Amino acid sequence: xxxxxxxxPADPLNPRxxxxxxxxxxxxxxxxxxxxxxxxHDALLAGRAREAVRQVxxxxxxxxxxxxxxxxxxxxxxxxxxxxxGGNLLxxxxxxxxxxxxxxxxxVFEGATPASxxxxxxxxxxxxxxxxxxxxxxxxxxxxxxxxxxxxSRKHEWDEACYVPELADLAAVDRVVRRFVELxxxxxxxxxxxxxxxxxxxxxxxxxxxxxxVGAPDGTGGPEDGGGPxxxxxxxxxxxxxxxxxxxxxxxxxxxxxxxxxxxxxDAPHLSVEPDLTDVRPLVRMxxxxxxxxxxxxxxxxxxxxxxxxxxxxxxxxxxxIDPSGLLTSLIAA
Numbered sequence: 376x377x378x379x380x381x382x383x384p385a386d387p388l389n390p391r392x393x394x395x396x397x398x399x400x401x402x403x404x405x406x407x408x409x410x411x412x413x414x415x416h417d418a419l420l421a422g423r424a425r426e427a428v429r430q431v432x433x434x435x436x437x438x439x440x441x442x443x444x445x446x447x448x449x450x451x452x453x454x455x456x457x458x459x460x461g462g463n464l465l466x467x468x469x470x471x472x473x474x475x476x477x478x479x480x481x482x483v484f485e486g487a488t489p490a491s492x493x494x495x496x497x498x499x500x501x502x503x504x505x506x507x508x509x510x511x512x513x514x515x516x517x518x519x520x521x522x523x524x525x526x527x528s529r530k531h532e533w534d535e536a537c538y539v540p541e542l543a544d545l546a547a548v549d550r551v552v553r554r555f556v557e558l559x560x561x562x563x564x565x566x567x568x569x570x571x572x573x574x575x576x577x578x579x580x581x582x583x584x585x586x587x588x589v590g591a592p593d594g595t596g597g598p599e600d601g602g603g604p605x606x607x608x609x610x611x612x613x614x615x616x617x618x619x620x621x622x623x624x625x626x627x628x629x630x631x632x633x634x635x636x637x638x639x640x641x642d643a644p645h646l647s648v649e650p651d652l653t654d655v656r657p658l659v660r661m662x663x664x665x666x667x668x669x670x671x672x673x674x675x676x677x678x679x680x681x682x683x684x685x686x687x688x689x690x691x692x693x694x695x696x697i698d699p700s701g702l703l704t705s706l707i708a709a
Contacts (some may be wrong), residue, residue, distance in 0.1 A: 525565030
């Protein structure tokens with residue numbers, strides 16, 4: 376059976392080398408006996424998939440991708456271009472969308488993750504007041520929440536474009552939603568999501584009166600919430616600016632329903648966390664995506680672990696200092 380290779384983005388300044396952000400993964404892959412190919416990420420984003428994959432050899436067989444986030448439609452074009460060259464992405468286009476976008480995974484994880492409602496959009500146009508009111512009602516109609524799109528939030532503009540102190544104050548919800556859509560602009564992914572805010576355990580204890588956690592992710596943001604439109608998925612809103620200490624949060628990497636790497640969240644690589652995976656494992660298997668990540672946070676009241684975010688493993692950020700050799704070895708053995 377052919378051994379899968381891994382595709383990394385090429386360095387824009389030297390297209391024959393991996394992008395510097397992923398060069399260490401490519402080096403570890405080679406040291407593990409694996410093979411990598413390169414793709415032009417800018418061409419993928421521009422919709423020129425056939426051009427983007429020219430460096431991938433024909434008849435390359437099974438392939439994984441480890442790189443920057445792609446909109447689901449661009450990923451589908453990527454997969455089709457590789458198929459035309461005799462390659463086969465082991466994460467299908469529907470599988471990528473299911474793990475990468477909240478509406479794709481929420482139905483499986485509902486109850487294990489903060490309540491959410493979404494309003495689809497065809498572009499960067501804020502939803503009307505009636506749609507916002509209906510979405511707020513679907514998640515209880517009162518209490519705090521956060522605003523995001525199907526993939527990302529803007530947690531670094533916490534008060535302006537992320538956090539809603541009270542869903543019943545529909546004028547305030549509308550104001551935050553409008554600002555969020557304005558800042559996301561053309562990079563708005565799928566539509567607007569309202570997600571209930573939850574309090575999570577803090578590494579150094581919560582600060583009085585400060586946000587202590589939130590129910591949302593990230594695409595994969597560096598990450599999901601810091602890497603811009605081409606970021607790698609990874610910025611969960613398990614805390615907000617001004618919160619007292621980092622949320623107790625872990626990132627778990629799953630391959631074919633089994634955890635192959637458990638480590639800290641990329642936003643706090645120094646925190647060592649050992650989450651309880653008992654309730655999460657069957658949900659990951661039910662989702663049915665081959666390579667995914669889950670971000671888990673411990674509730675402040677001690678009642679257990681919550682799924683803060685699900686992501687496609689191909690575009691999820693690895694925390695600095697972690698050894699991904701076992702993860703890479705598992706991918707090429709899959």
